[in-house]
Amino acid sequence: MTTPSALDRAAVAIATGLHLSYIPYALLKNTRLVAQRRWSGAGLVGTLWGLATLFWLPEGRLFWPVLALGVLGASWAAGRAETALGAHDDPRIVVDETVGFWVAAAGLPRTAGALAAAFVLFRIFDATKQPPCRRLEALPGGFGVVMDDVGAGVYANLLTRLALVNGFLG
Numbered sequence: 001m002t003t004p005s006a007l008d009r010a011a012v013a014i015a016t017g018l019h020l021s022y023i024p025y026a027l028l029k030n031t032r033l034v035a036q037r038r039w040s041g042a043g044l045v046g047t048l049w050g051l052a053t054l055f056w057l058p059e060g061r062l063f064w065p066v067l068a069l070g071v072l073g074a075s076w077a078a079g080r081a082e083t084a085l086g087a088h089d090d091p092r093i094v095v096d097e098t099v100g101f102w103v104a105a106a107g108l109p110r111t112a113g114a115l116a117a118a119f120v121l122f123r124i125f126d127a128t129k130q131p132p133c134r135r136l137e138a139l140p141g142g143f144g145v146v147m148d149d150v151g152a153g154v155y156a157n158l159l160t161r162l163a164l165v166n167g168f169l170g
Helices: 006-015 022-028 032-037 042-054 060-085 095-105 112-128 141-165
Strands: none
Touching: 006 060, 022 042, 042 095, 042 112, 060 095, 060 141, 095 112, 095 141, 112 141
């Protein structure tokens, strides 16, 4: 077995939320939840990482190019990490949830209500893979890992905006 390169190690660190996704995965990997539903709890870690890092991102017009670079970087890291970890869409890869949540929160006010709604809706849409999100998983490499979560983020963002416009979130 070859020693992973520094670039592989960096990609895995980025893709796994600085290895935080290993914690729930290690605790739940031998359970029925993981075996039958492919739920490891790591996606929640990735979404929490997205919430925590959202505040490092600029607001306004600069947000959009940074988001695009984030999606491209996440796709690169996820693709490289898949190879290094030896599994397609390995459950420890959570950078897709991180950027998916950024999409869910894109352009929304950074208030507790709006972010909580975006968070919950993103987790629901990420778990249920509404059309065409499931089909996006078939894209090659890291794009297939990331783009279904970007789609879930779009759905969450639109519903959160609808709730805001209709006064449901204050």
